Every structure is written in structure tokens, then in C-alpha cells.
Amino acid sequence: MPVIMVEGIPLSADQKRELVAILTKSASSIMNVSEQAFQVYIKENSRDNIGVGGILVSERNK
Amino acid sequence: MPVIMVEGIPLSADQKRELVAILTKSASSIMNVSEQAFQVYIKENSRDNIGVGGILVSERNK
Amino acid sequence: MPVIMVEGIPLSADQKRELVAILTKSASSIMNVSEQAFQVYIKENSRDNIGVGGILVSERNK
Amino acid sequence: MPVIMVEGIPLSADQKRELVAILTKSASSIMNVSEQAFQVYIKENSRDNIGVGGILVSERNK
């Protein structure tokens, strides 16, 4: 405990590694909880499965 | 803000487009928040990964 | 199944009643799933607990 | 209602079947809610998408 969930579009392996490390490090220092207690879940959603402003992200610039 | 998450079984591209548009439109008018502020995430789960009444959806009618 | 989660700021009883009814009705017709199968969770977050653009919603117009 | 979400790593079909059955059965008896009302979602995350202690699960024993 705690748990951090990141909902977004697909990322590279490097981005995921960095994201897990930095989010854990910064949240750990702010929340005064050891890094070991943190779990981070990176949820990669297809652009066909996310809507922003009522439009699928995959179709926003059509 | 706000965010709407829909957990269900796989959908077609048309269903996802329509779902994002209609959920955003109706929630926007009820919650008095501009459509632009809404994010909708459609979570397509395999029927092997959902249980209803203690039985996997993929095995309910066996 | 399915489940719809709405994350947002506090709402009135009328807004919640209407939101549950309309989201269920529209999603049911698009997803071809009976209304009875739907669960909707309305998550009311304090404006101190939501950040948009890196700033707490409660402090965005200061 | 209720809904149980399980976030973890990939599981076999047998594990998912058993998990749905047992979690529903035990939660139903403790919460005094009929098993039929329960939905369980098993979220299988790749080890590249989960961080524990700031390190991707796929890289923890390197």
C-alpha cells in the first residue's frame, strides 16, 4: 500500500520502466511511505478504447 | 474531469464510438460539465476473465 | 455485467438518480445487454482530491 | 452489486475459474449478499506493466 494506476495509451518498455521508478520515488517521499510498499499498474488502452470530449482518441484528428 | 470507465465484454468499433459519444453527452448535461472535460475508458474483458454469480461468463451456458 | 464507474465531483440526489438511469439505458441499448445486468458506481471526489493539469480542482481559479 | 476486481499477473483458465468461484462464495457469505449479485473481473497485467518497489516485475530478479 499504496497503489498507483496509470490509465493511458500504449508506451515503450523504457517509458514504463521510467514511469514506475519516478512515480514510486516521488509519491514515496511525499506520502512518507517506503518505496517497497508501492505497486504501480500501467494500463495501456488502445486509442479505439478511449474517448476524450465524446470522440474516440483514434478519430480525434480525422 | 470527470472520467467514465465501462467494464464489459468486447465491442465493435461502432459500439465503442457510439458509447463514448452518448455517455459523454448525457453525463455532460446531467453533471453540468462541458463534454470536453470528459474522458471515457472502455475496458473490453475476455469472457474468461469475468465472473457473474460465481461462474465465468464464458462457461455460464454450458 | 457490465459495470460503469463515474469519477467526478459531488452531485445532488437527483443528478445521481438521473445519471444511473440514463447511462444504464443508453449503454444497454448500444451494448445489447439487458438493463438489469448493469451496475453503476458514482464516485464523488472532493475537489481537494482531484488534480487537472497538475493543479487541485479546489485551487484552479485562485 | 458487489463487484470484485483482481489485479495481478496472467493466470490459467483453471485458476480464473477457481478464483471467481471462491472469491464470490466467501464474499457472499461474509457480506450477506447472494452470489448471483456478484461480478468478478480478473485483470491480467503483463509483468512489464506492474511495478513493485519502483521496479518492473519483469525486471525484479535481474
Place this chain on the structure above:
Amino acid sequence: MPVIMVEGIPLSADQKRELVAILTKSASSIMNVSEQAFQVYIKENSRDNIGVGGILVSERNK
């Protein structure tokens, strides 16, 4: 890792204690993951915030 989220109505302290213990124990043995790795979050929702079949749980038997 893993994380179990339970979304439902308010529970007593005893129910929450029992639920955390039993869900962890059974999921641990099925998923072959040590109990120590598990986090369980019990989300108590007011009946005004949950809709089943398009109707607020607090108003279903009116």
C-alpha cells in the same frame, strides 16, 4: 501485487476484517502468490451512489 478491490455497500468492522483475511488467503493459494504480497481495498459506497438495473440501490424497493 496482486491487488483486490471490493466495491459494495457499507460493512461492519468484523465483516471487513474477515473479508480481507479470507479473500487474501483464498486468492493467495489459487494464484500461488504469498499472502504478504496482497493488498485488499474495501470500497464502501452509499446506496445513493450505486445503481443496479438503472435504479439507485437506495430506491429499489420503493
Place this chain on the structure above:
Amino acid sequence: MPVIMVEGIPLSADQKRELVAILTKSASSIMNVSEQAFQVYIKENSRDNIGVGGILVSERNK
């Protein structure tokens, strides 16, 4: 889009402000997405509602 959810125990107003700012800033630079697009939800759970290792956090040191 994206959305970051932080599940943990209660925090102070300062901690929440800082957490929203830093998580948004670091995730924005790693994911190459403008800070304005980010939503962060801080979920404060009572220690009676979180289990770690099968024991309620509120009872772990008894």
C-alpha cells in the same frame, strides 16, 4: 487522458497538492503528453478499509 489514480491512506492538503503536481509533471515528461491533459484522483482510504498481507492496516501492529 491520461488518468492517474492513487489509492492510499488519508493525506494532508499539502501532500495532495504536491502529489498532484509532481505525478503530473513527471508522467507528462515521460509519456510526452501535455500536463493539461492529465487527471489525478487521490483516493483516501480509512486504515480499516485496506488489508495488507491479509490483515487490516488499522490492526497490523496490534
